[in-house]
Amino acid sequence: MTVTIAAPYRNETPYPFCPGCGHGSILDKLDEALRQLDLDPAEVVIVTDIGCAGLSDQYFSTSAFHGLHGRSITYAAGIKLARPELTVIVIMGDGGTGIGGTHLINAARRNIGITVLVFNNLNFGMTGGQHSTTTPAGARTSTTPGGNLEHPLDICGTVGVNGAGYVYRGTSFDTDLAVRIADAISHPGFALLDIWELCTAYFVPANKATRRSLEGTIAELGWNRGVLVERPVADYGTAYRASAAALPPRTRPSPIPIEFTSPLTGPCSLLVAGSAGAKVRSAARLVGEAAIRSGLWVTQRDDYPVTVKTGHSISEVVMAPQPQPPVGGSIPDVAVVASEDGLRKVRGLLEKMSPESRVVTLPEFAGIVTPAILDVVDPAHSPERIPKAALALVLLTVACTRAGLVSAEALRAAAAGPFAAENLAAIEAGLRLAR
Template identity: 55%
Template sequence: MKAEYVTYRNESPYPFCPGCSHTLILDRLNAALGKLQLDPHKVVIVTDIGCSGLSDQYFKTNAFHGLHGRAITYASGMKLANPELKVIVIMGDGGCGIGGHHLLSAARRNIGISVLVLNNFNYGMTGGQHSVTTPHGGITSTTRLGNLERPLDIARTVAANGASYVVRTTAFDKELPNLIAEAILHEGFSLLDIWELCAAYYVPNNTLNRRTLEDLITRLEMRTGVIQKEERDEYARAYRKQTALQIGKPTLRSKSLEPHFKTGLDHPIRIVIAGAAGQKVVSTAALLGTGAVLSGLYATRRDDYPVTVMTGHSVSEVILSPEEIFYTGIEQPDLFLGLAPEGMKFSRRQFAALTERSTLYIRRDLLPIETRARTIPLDMGRVSKKEAAIVAVAAMLHHADLYPMPALQEAIRLKQRPEIAGETVRAIENSSKVIAFG
C-alpha cells in the first residue's frame, strides 16, 4: 500500500524575518507537494544564494544548494541525468538577474524543471540593494532617490523565450498551491513569478503591503494569472529519444597503437615546433607523437595558437621518452624547430634557453640569428606552406635519429585520409635534402 505523505516539511523552523513572505510561499509549496503525493526521493529542491536559498533544507526531499544565479544550471543537469525526477528551483529576483542567461536558455529549451521566483524586488540578504525587478521609483539602499531603471518582467521574458507554463501571482493568492502543483506536473519549463514582501528592507522603504502589492502590479500594467500554457516537446525526454541508439556506446571508437618499430632513444627529448598558422604545426606534432608511440616511446604534446583562424603563431611542444612522462612543460628544449617569425616570437623564452647541447633546425630565410645552439639550416624554398611543418619534422627526425622514418609514415596513414596521406608521404620522401649542412 502506498504511504500517504501528510507533510513534506521537516521539524526545523523557518529562519525568515517576521512578516517575510518566504514562509507563506514555502507553506504553499508544501501543500502542493502534499496534494501531488510525490515520492520525496524523486523530488529535488534546488536553490542558490540569498534568503530564498535557505529554503531547501526545510523539506524531506532531496536538496541541492549552489552558487548565486546558477540554480537553474544544476537543475537542468539533474533533469537531463534523470528525466523522471521532479526538479523544483527556488530562487529570488537577485538570482534571476545574476543568472539571466541560464533562465532564458532553460526556457528556450523547454527543459522540464519548475522555477519558483520569490520576487521581493531587492537583495534582502545583503542589505536591500536594488535588483533587476525593482520597480521604477522604488527606494532601496542603492537607489535612495528612487530607482531609475525599468523593472524586468520575468514572466513575459521567459514566455517570449519559450517557457511553456508561466504564471504571475502573489504570495497571498489562495490558488498558489494549485498553481505550484500544476507547474510541477507540467511536462516542460514552468515558472511562477511570485510577488511578495521583504519585511526587513523593501516594505519599510516603500510602505508596501498586500493591497499595495496588487496595486503595484496594476500600475505596472503586468498581467497576472496564467500568462502562457502550451504543449511542446520537453528537452530532457527529446534528448533521450534522439540519443537512444547511442546509450551505452562509447562516443569515440577506441583505437590502440601497437608498437612494432624499434628506436635507440634512451633518454627524454624535448622538442619545440615554432611555426605559423597554415603550416599544419599542430597536426604534424600529433603525427610526430603517434610515430613515437608506434616505436615504443611515450609522447606528450601541448599546443598554443590564437583564437583567430589562419593568422598568428602556431606552436607545439612535444616530449618523447622511453619512460613515462609526468611533467609536460618544456623550459629548455633539446631540439627547436623554427619555421616562422610568429612562432619564434611566441617561443622566445624557450629559444633563449637553448644551450650548446641543444640543436636548432631553422629555415634558412630566418637566418642569421644569435644562439648558442648548434644550428642546422633548412632549405624550404620549394616546400609549400601546408607541407612546411611535416617536411621539416621529417628532416629533423632523420637527422636526430629519434625513431625510424617508416614509423612516421605509418602514423600518417593511420591519421589521415588515404588521398591526403599519399600526398604527405610523398612530401617527406626527400625531406633529408632540405638540411643544408650539418
C-alpha cells in the same frame, strides 16, 4: 520506487522569516502541492539560491542543493539533465533572478524540465532592502531613496517569449497557489511562477505596501495574472536523449600498434616553432604517433594565441623509452624553426641549447644565435613545390631523420587519415632534403 506518505513534506523546523513575510506562506503552498502530487521525497530536489528565500530547502524532508547567488538554475539544470527521473524545484528571489538572468533565459530557451519559484518581494531583503531588477518604477528602497527610475523586469514575459512551457504570475495571497505550483511541477518542460509577496522588513515600510497595492502595481504595469503560458514543448533533456539514442554506437579507437624501434635511450624534447594556421600542431602530433609506433612514450604540449589563425604556434613533443616522459617546457634537444612568428617566441630557448643539440631551420633564419648544430634546409632544393601548410612536417621529417629519432617507415605509417596523401608527400619531400 514511489513512496506514498501522509505526513507533510515540511519538517518540524520553524521558519525564521520576519512577521508578515510572504516566504512562509509560499513554502506552505509548496508543501501542499507536493502532498497533492504524492512524490517520493527522496526523488524531489529543492535547489535554493542566496537570500532569505535561499534558506527554504532546510525546511523540507527532500533532497536539496544550495549554491551561489543567481546560479541556482544552473545547478538545477545540471541535476535534471544528469538525473531526469528527479523532480527539480528552484527557489530563488528577485535578486537572484536579476543576477542570474542569463541562466534564467537559457533554461527557458532550452525548455529544461525544472520548476522555478521566484519569491518576488521587489527588493534585496536579506542585505538591506536595495532595489532589484523587479523593483517597480517610483518605489523607494535603500538605494533608490528618491524613487526607482528603472522599469521593472517582466520575468514572465522574458521566459515566455524565450520558450518556457508553463508561466504563471500571482501573489503569495492567491488561494489557488498550491494548485498552480502542482501544475507547474507536473508540466514536462520549463515552468516558472513569478510569485509577488511583501517584504515587511524593508519594502513595506518604505512604500506603505499592502496586498492591495501589490496587486494594483501589477495592474498598473499592464501585466496579466494567472497562467500566462501553457504549451506542450518537448523539454531539452528528452530531446537530447532521443537524439543521442538515434546516433550509431560509438566504437573505441584502435590502439596504436608498436611496429618499429627507436635508438633513443632517454627522453628527447623536440620543439617546432611556426605560425598559427600552418599545421604545426598536427605535424607534431604525426611525429608523436610515429614515436609511439616505435615503442616510445610521448607527451605533446602546444602553445598558441587566442587569435587562432595569426601569431605563433609552438608544439613540444617529448619522447622517451620510459613511461611518463616530462610534459615539456625545458630546453629542447632538437628544434625546428619554421617562421618568424615561431622564432620570436623561442629565440631565448635556442640560445640555451647545448652544442650536441640540433636546430633545423630555413635559409632566412640562418643567422640564428645558438650553440646547437644549425641545419639550414632550403625548400627550393626540392624537385616538387612544397606548400606552406606542409612546411612544418617537411622540416620535422628532416629533424627526425638527421637526429635519428624515428625511422622513415614509422613516419609513413603515422601519415594516415583524411590527409594521408598530403602528409606522405611532405614526409617524402623531407626525406629527400635530409639526405
